[in-house]
Amino acid sequence: MSSASSRSGEVERENAFARDRTAKGCLSKTIHVPARLSHEVSQHDDEQLIRRALNLARSAGRRGEVPVGAVAVRDGAVIAAAGNAMERRGDATAHAEMLVLRSAARRVGGWRLDGVAVYATLEPCPMCAGAMVQARIARCVYGARDPKKGADGSVYDVLRHPRNNHRIDVTADVLATACGALLTEFFAARR
Numbered sequence: 001m002s003s004a005s006s007r008s009g010e011v012e013r014e015n016a017f018a019r020d021r022t023a024k025g026c027l028s029k030t031i032h033v034p035a036r037l038s039h040e041v042s043q044h045d046d047e048q049l050i051r052r053a054l055n056l057a058r059s060a061g062r063r064g065e066v067p068v069g070a071v072a073v074r075d076g077a078v079i080a081a082a083g084n085a086m087e088r089r090g091d092a093t094a095h096a097e098m099l100v101l102r103s104a105a106r107r108v109g110g111w112r113l114d115g116v117a118v119y120a121t122l123e124p125c126p127m128c129a130g131a132m133v134q135a136r137i138a139r140c141v142y143g144a145r146d147p148k149k150g151a152d153g154s155v156y157d158v159l160r161h162p163r164n165n166h167r168i169d170v171t172a173d174v175l176a177t178a179c180g181a182l183l184t185e186f187f188a189a190r191r
């Protein structure tokens with residue numbers, strides 16, 4: 001597959017950078033993970049993980065938050081999970097995806113999230129998509145598209161912008177109907 005071969009080229013470059021930083025002593029030992037997903041992820045796995053994100057989104061909705069959820073996965077294990085917490089935290093950056101990126105960075109021991117996949121119920125906004133690129137995540141899987149501020153092409157083009165210095169493997173529209181319905185119901189109930 002062409003995406004796989006381009007990704008392995010990316011991996012080689014990334015590893016070259018990683019060696020560079022290791023030599024300077026700036027890279028934590030705990031970051032030595034493969035710069036790609038270590039196993040093939042099936043469509044079934046993707047749906048299972050979006051379902052987990054959906055449960056987090058529902059919990060967030062019950063707390064009065066816009067119902068969006070996210071999980072971060074590495075080597076087949078969930079390493080971070082969060083629902084949107086903007087209201088509770090009084091923080092405009094407390095989107096579910098930002099929270100799992102922060103939590104995953106603590107787990108990994110550094111900002112660089114090589115081999116990490118983020119699953120979100122909604123197409124990331126420009127802030128979250130930008131943070132995913134900055135964190136060098138390997139994959140982003142999301143449910144519903146966001147026609148108001150989606151940054152995977154719906155409104156902005158951040159997640160897969162050709163000028164990005166890092167390529168993210170993106171899978172869209174996983175359980176999109178269920179993810180979108182949750183948001184539609186939430187906003188309908190508030191009207």
Ligand SMILES: [Zn+2]
Pocket residue numbers: 095097124125126127128129
């Ligand atoms: Zn966001």
